[in-house]
Amino acid sequence: MALETRPKFVGVLSCSGEEEPEGTIARNAVRLVMEKYHPGVAVSLCLPLYVAGDEGEQEFAKKVPVIAVDGCEKACARLSTEKYSGEVRDAIDIRALLREWGVEERLSRSHPGELEQELTERLALEIAKKIDTMLDNGEVVPRTESQRS
Amino acid sequence: MSEKKVYVIPCSGIGKASASVGRDATYRVVEDLLPGKADTLCLALLTLQDEEAQDKVRENYVVAIDGCAKDCARKNVEAVGKAPDIAHRVQDYLKKHKDLKPEVVLDIGEGGRKLVDLMSEELAGEIEDLLEGGD
Numbered sequence: 706m707a708l709e710t711r712p713k714f715v716g717v718l719s720c721s722g723e724e725e726p727e728g729t730i731a732r733n734a735v736r737l738v739m740e741k742y743h744p745g746v747a748v749s750l751c752l753p754l755y756v757a758g759d760e761g762e763q764e765f766a767k768k769v770p771v772i773a774v775d776g777c778e779k780a781c782a783r784l785s786t787e788k789y790s791g792e793v794r795d796a797i798d799i800r801a802l803l804r805e806w807g808v809e810e811r812l813s814r815s816h817p818g819e820l821e822q823e824l825t826e827r828l829a830l831e832i833a834k835k836i837d838t839m840l841d842n843g844e845v846v847p848r849t850e851s852q853r854s
Numbered sequence: 855m856s857e858k859k860v861y862v863i864p865c866s867g868i869g870k871a872s873a874s875v876g877r878d879a880t881y882r883v884v885e886d887l888l889p890g891k892a893d894t895l896c897l898a899l900l901t902l903q904d905e906e907a908q909d910k911v912r913e914n915y916v917v918a919i920d921g922c923a924k925d926c927a928r929k930n931v932e933a934v935g936k937a938p939d940i941a942h943r944v945q946d947y948l949k950k951h952k953d954l955k956p957e958v959v960l961d962i963g964e965g966g967r968k969l970v971d972l973m974s975e976e977l978a979g980e981i982e983d984l985l986e987g988g989d
Contacts, residue, residue, distance in 0.1 A: 721866030736959050749869065751867050753866050753929075754924060754926055755901055815878070
């Protein structure tokens with residue numbers, strides 16, 4: 706039997722984004738994907754561990770395909786991954802998505818209300834769809850079929 | 855009184871409820887308790903070595919708040935070449951208030967919110983002291 710070498714996990718890496726409402730949406734959406742949409746498949750890493758951690762963290766993008774989720778055009782998640790770890794498989798720019806969705810309201814970084822929660826859920830679904838595609842095309846093979854949501 | 859601002863920089867922890875406590879305490883300090891005197895900064899900008907963010911760290915006071923022993927906030931500040939003026943771990947507050955355990959990352963619960971209250975009050979006091987003793 707051939708040894709399965711395809712990755713079992715998808716890395717979903719959020720910008721830290723403490724300054725911006727989109728950062729809060731990014732972090733919470735990534736957490737939702739890990740807990741609700743793709744538990745056991747979606748894994749994450751605290752972005753600043755690229756500096757504070759060790760080689761293990763820097764190997765992250767080499768071990769698993771990474772979806773970078775960025776709250777602003779500075780693209781810290783994508784660029785930091787590229788700088789310390791390797792190419793990202795896919796990337797999401799939340800501000801671009803919000804424009805596409807026609808969201809013009811002022812958002813809160815510290816007190817997410819109904820709108821922020823709705824946007825977090827929509828973003829989580831966008832990320833989940835990207836993971837679905839990787840699972841469907843066999844790029845990622847979860848340990849058991851039951852880990853697919 | 856110092857002319858400098860204080861940047862309160864929490865870790866970006868996505869895996870632990872203690873990181874959410876650190877972030878909420880940061881927002882409480884910068885938005886409610888010390889608006890205009892304190893602000894926050896995306897830690898990931900330091901990870902990315904963003905020059906503007908590095909200058910803010912070098913030219914102002916910095917408070918690092920970490921949610922676990924990996925100390926990402928403190929270490930990313932130190933990577934700029936400066937030790938934070940104040941550095942805390944959420945766990946140190948938890949040791950003093952064992953009954954206020956935060957629940958989960960997306961909802962820290964009642965205990966976590968009380969811990970945020972205590973932590974932010976203490977932090978704001980330390981920051982006031984820092985600003986009054988300024989250089």
